[in-house]
Structures are given as structure tokens and as C-alpha cells.
Amino acid sequence: MNKLRPDIRSLSKLQIEDFFSLNNKPKFRANQVYEWLWKHRVLDFNLMTSLSIDDRLLLDSTFSINSLTLHDYKSSLDGTVKFLFQLNQNKVVEGVLIPHRNRYTACISSQAGCSLACTFCATGKLKLYKNLSAGEIYDQVFLINEFSLRKFNKPITNIVYMGMGEPFLNSTNVLNSISHITSKQGLNISAKRITVSTAGIVKIIKRIADLNPKFNLAISLHSANDKVRTKIMEINKSNSLKDLAIAIDYFYHKTKIKPTYEYILLNGINDSIQDAKDLIDFCKKTPSKVNLIEYNQVANIPYQKSSKRSTKIFMDLLEKNKILVKFRRSRGEDIGAACGQLATQNKK
Ligand code: SF4
Missing domain, CATH: 1.10.150.530 (DNA polymerase; domain 1)
Structure with missing residues (x-):
């Protein structure tokens, strides 16, 4: 640099x-x-x-022109590709390309490391090294798109800010990266194809709602019970479910965009019938959707995925209560590219 x-x-x-x-x-x-x-x-x-x-x-x-470069990549048996992008000083961040039917989704990082330490997440075991610049975030999308065109002859169709880091703790650079991605003089990708996922930084959700964004909002919820959520996500101590629900409702009424709740099912932690009922109550506060996500094993993290039976009971209960719900199977698990598994910080 x-x-x-x-x-x-x-x-x-x-x-x-x-x-x-x-x-x-x-x-x-x-x-x-x-x-x-x-x-x-x-x-x-x-x-x-x-x-x-x-x-x-x-x-x-x-001026100078700072950028991020593609250092390496690995392909999974299911077609998912994990990328290692190099920053300065030997540090790397990870991104993922998930080809699935007609969708080619780029999952990108907004920070190197993360300060939030959610207990089920490999990135949470790393210290925060730095916020990525708008250019470094944009470069991941650009390079994954080039790769997708070369390998699959298809451009990326969707972008999710669900890689390493908490996007709303780097919100200025994240918003700037989105404006370059959506610009006709940039990648010209519609904001409707972009989803930003947050662990629930209440103040920033409200601030961004006031900007009337066009991108989708996902909340890493993982429990709708304060006690359970605080155990697995420390952020819940300072951003309680009550305050989060108010911020989400504010976002919805400002933007008319239905938030998606991401919910990783952890065996014996957040997958009981009572947990499902708590989630149903939470969902009813604001029009929303739920993605139930299969947990991906992470080394040195003691959680396990929910059994097929608990998953079915949980999902059936949501559907019976007219909650829009989808089940997301793990992808790229064999190469450590699945949700919650991104953890490389130093160049190998
Ligand atoms: S889930 Fe997201 S916010 Fe939580 S530790 Fe992992 S990267 Fe950070």
C-alpha cells in the first residue's frame, strides 16, 4: 500500500x-x-x-490504486468454490461462489476477522484485523464474477454479504461498495440481487433504513429467546431482541423490504418446540421470511447439527403457523466454505 x-x-x-x-x-x-x-x-x-x-x-x-488479489481457490465436490483473497501484510480474506441451479451466488467478506465472536462461527474465533475498503469488497465480487464467467460461462446472479465480518460495523465501506456494484459504470447489478446480513446492530439498521436502501436485509437471528441468543451471540447483550424487533420493523416500514431471518439449527441449543414457538412469535411482529440452515461442523466448536427429526418438527411447526420458511442445506462443507466455516486469516 x-x-x-x-x-x-x-x-x-x-x-x-x-x-x-x-x-x-x-x-x-x-x-x-x-x-x-x-x-x-x-x-x-x-x-x-x-x-x-x-x-x-x-x-x-x-493517487495510488489499492486492490485485493486472488491468491488461491479450492473447489468442492458439490461445485462450490472457496477463494482466498490477499490483502496487504500477508493477510487474507475468504469469499465463496455457490452455483446452484440457475443461481450463481457470490458470498463476500466485509472485514478481515470479526469482533463479535458468535460461538458457532469459525470467523468469530479470529480477532478483527481490519475493515475492508469499498474497493477490497468490490474486488471480491469482480473477481468471483470473472471466475464464474470463465468456469461456468455464467455471470454471478446474486451477492450476499455473509462472509467474514459484520457488515454493519463497516457500514460506510459496505454501502460504498454496493453503490459501485450497482452503478451502470460499475458492475450494473441490481440492488435487489444483493443481501446484506447483520448479527443485529440496532442503531445501524435504523440509520440504513433512513437511506431507503434497495438491497435485501438478512438478520443472523439463530434464536428468538434472549437467554439462548445471548449464550450463542454476545451482541444480544447490548442489542436485545426487543430492540432488534423495533429496528427491523422500522426498516420494513421505511423500505417495504421483508427481512430474512437466518436460523442455524443447533442440536439441543435452539431446536426445541419452544424455540420454534419463540421464533414464530418473533416472525409475526414484522412481515418476514425464515431460512433454516443446516449447521456445518467447525473444528474446536462443540455444536452439532440438529437431527433430521427435530429439523422436520421445527420446520413443520413454522409452516403450520404460516411462516414463509426454506431449509438451506450445507454447501461446500468439505472445503470449509460453508456458512460459519470461513476462518483463514494468514496467507499459507
Ligand atoms: S456470525 Fe458473522 S458476526 Fe458472528 S462472528 Fe461470525 S462473522 Fe462475526
């Missing part, structure tokens, strides 16, 4: 326009530069061939 020159990808298009104005250059140059940076992901000013040589030199002497 060049510490002396600012990263041009941390600037908005307006800020790039201001830069050109200050240097007595036409503002439309900013459009050209923006497209080179985001649509084409050109990381060398000298390759921006629609700019004059003078302009390229000016940019090169003023």
Missing part, C-alpha cells in the same frame, strides 16, 4: 470531478476514470488509454 498517495478508489465520482476542476481539467474526465476503475477494474493509470498522457501522469503522481 502506498501511504503517501491517497487511494483513488476511496473517492466518489464527485470527488474525482472536484479533483479535475481544481486542476483546470474538464469534469467529464471523472466519468472516464470512474469507468476505468470500476467497470474495467484497471489498476494502472497508464492503461487508461482514453485519457491523455498528461492526465495519466497527473493521476499517477497524485
